[in-house]
Amino acid sequence: MAQRKTERKNLQGEETRTRILEKTMRLVAVHGYAGTSLSMVRRACNVSASSIYWHYSGKEELIAAALDYAYRTQAQRLPNWLDTPPSSSRANDLYSQLMRSPSGEGEMGYWRAGLQLALTKPEVPILAREHFLQIRAEGIEWTADWWERTFPENMPQRRAAAVLMGTLTVAERESSFLKLRGPRATDTARLIRMNATALDAVAGQLVALAETRDLAPASPAPPQITLLPSADDPESGREAIIRAAQEVIGQSGYDGVSIAKVCERAGLPASSLYWIFKDKDALISTVISNACAGWKLLREKEFALPPGEHWAEQIRAFILPSLDGAEHRQGAVPMSLLLLLQRAEHVHAGRSELESVLQETFEATVDWFDALMGHGAAAERRHAQDVATCLFRMLDGMLISRRVAEQFYDPQLLASLISNAIVQIARQGSKAA
Numbered sequence: 001m002a003q004r005k006t007e008r009k010n011l012q013g014e015e016t017r018t019r020i021l022e023k024t025m026r027l028v029a030v031h032g033y034a035g036t037s038l039s040m041v042r043r044a045c046n047v048s049a050s051s052i053y054w055h056y057s058g059k060e061e062l063i064a065a066a067l068d069y070a071y072r073t074q075a076q077r078l079p080n081w082l083d084t085p086p087s088s089s090r091a092n093d094l095y096s097q098l099m100r101s102p103s104g105e106g107e108m109g110y111w112r113a114g115l116q117l118a119l120t121k122p123e124v125p126i127l128a129r130e131h132f133l134q135i136r137a138e139g140i141e142w143t144a145d146w147w148e149r150t151f152p153e154n155m156p157q158r159r160a161a162a163v164l165m166g167t168l169t170v171a172e173r174e175s176s177f178l179k180l181r182g183p184r185a186t187d188t189a190r191l192i193r194m195n196a197t198a199l200d201a202v203a204g205q206l207v208a209l210a211e212t213r214d215l216a217p218a219s220p221a222p223p224q225i226t227l228l229p230s231a232d233d234p235e236s237g238r239e240a241i242i243r244a245a246q247e248v249i250g251q252s253g254y255d256g257v258s259i260a261k262v263c264e265r266a267g268l269p270a271s272s273l274y275w276i277f278k279d280k281d282a283l284i285s286t287v288i289s290n291a292c293a294g295w296k297l298l299r300e301k302e303f304a305l306p307p308g309e310h311w312a313e314q315i316r317a318f319i320l321p322s323l324d325g326a327e328h329r330q331g332a333v334p335m336s337l338l339l340l341l342q343r344a345e346h347v348h349a350g351r352s353e354l355e356s357v358l359q360e361t362f363e364a365t366v367d368w369f370d371a372l373m374g375h376g377a378a379a380e381r382r383h384a385q386d387v388a389t390c391l392f393r394m395l396d397g398m399l400i401s402r403r404v405a406e407q408f409y410d411p412q413l414l415a416s417l418i419s420n421a422i423v424q425i426a427r428q429g430s431k432a433a
Helices: 004-035 038-045 050-056 059-077 088-100 107-118 127-148 159-179 190-211 236-252 259-266 270-276 280-299 309-321 332-341 344-374 378-404 411-432
Strands: none
Touching: 004 038, 004 050, 004 059, 004 107, 038 050, 038 059, 038 107, 059 107, 059 127, 059 270, 088 190, 107 127, 107 159, 107 332, 107 378, 127 159, 159 190, 159 378, 190 378, 190 411, 236 259, 236 270, 236 280, 236 332, 259 280, 280 344, 309 378, 309 411, 332 344, 332 378, 344 378, 378 411
16 A cells, blocks of 8 residues: 555656646746746646755756757657658658658747757856757757768768758758748648758759868857947947847847846946836847848848849849858847747737848748749749748758857858759749749
8 A cells, every 4th residue: 555655656746747847848938948937837837846846956957857858758759750761752751751740839849949048148058058959969960860861872971961961951940930931821731842852952962062062060150249339439328238238138038138137248337228228128129120120131132133044143142141140240140030939928029020021021032033933923923932931941940050050061052052952943843833
């Protein structure tokens, strides 16, 4: 009887632990790491603080365990890509695997929460962030294993090419966590088919490039935001506060911003901030507006070149500034990526503003593809929308990867690979139509 009672207590303890982990992950997905507290977890789980501390030493250990639990639980349910034997078509195999992969906020909400942490650059290491980076690295490695078996056995730099493809594949999936620009009604299967074809086209280019081009990552991480006030600028105090807020967001996310942190970093008293901004929300709103303006300025392109050999050149010129870090130096990309991953209500207005800017860029790109592929027919317009969506999925995914990774691939190489692949799928669909 005593043993049964012990077993029952152990089972109840495990059930409590599981409930704590699951509720914690849901809270972090909405409120972020900085915005989630142990008191919030306690109320959500309806348990005492001692019940949480019985299992975990504090918030840092708890959130790290919650991330790990969500990942391992999902991994046990998903089929291994390597368990499926290859067929004669790599693009079809990839399409099948991507169709079976989870997406959306349900099963993969923990990954979006992990990305929010990974995109920050904290001064002091955060255990949950380190856990997620390890999880992400595992995802790239096993995806690279799948790609490696599709390359010729005698291919130079075979493993390096596979890791690059693993990075691209994971990054493309990660871009789905952003609220992407695009048509409201999208044929998911058709878009995944196009994404698979584009990735396959990139892999095909690598077979030839491996003979002459170094495919390993080498570039250092992007520089920190360098918005600096001028000593002669009468608004230098305002710029110093904005710069400080950007730096705090870059280290702790939007939920980690506080008046005290911003003023300490700016070297100014709180009274200076309140003289310029009504409150913290007004300051964050200004940071977001600056990010929107910076993104719009750097993304504005006039697609004027005619079709033919200029397609790839024009696309390459469009995406290279993002990949080589021009947007990072202005703070547009780090601020924007973090914002697009946010779900908290207090940044809803700013997120909507950014989404409008991105939608404008998307529509201009669709118009350009549409003009090249027929200009007007419904099927061609739909294909142009899919091609533009595929382009931004690949580009946005690599922007995430650039911010997260300690080393990054040659931007010139990535721009050429992506632009050539996009031209290939655009022309294939245009001929089919």
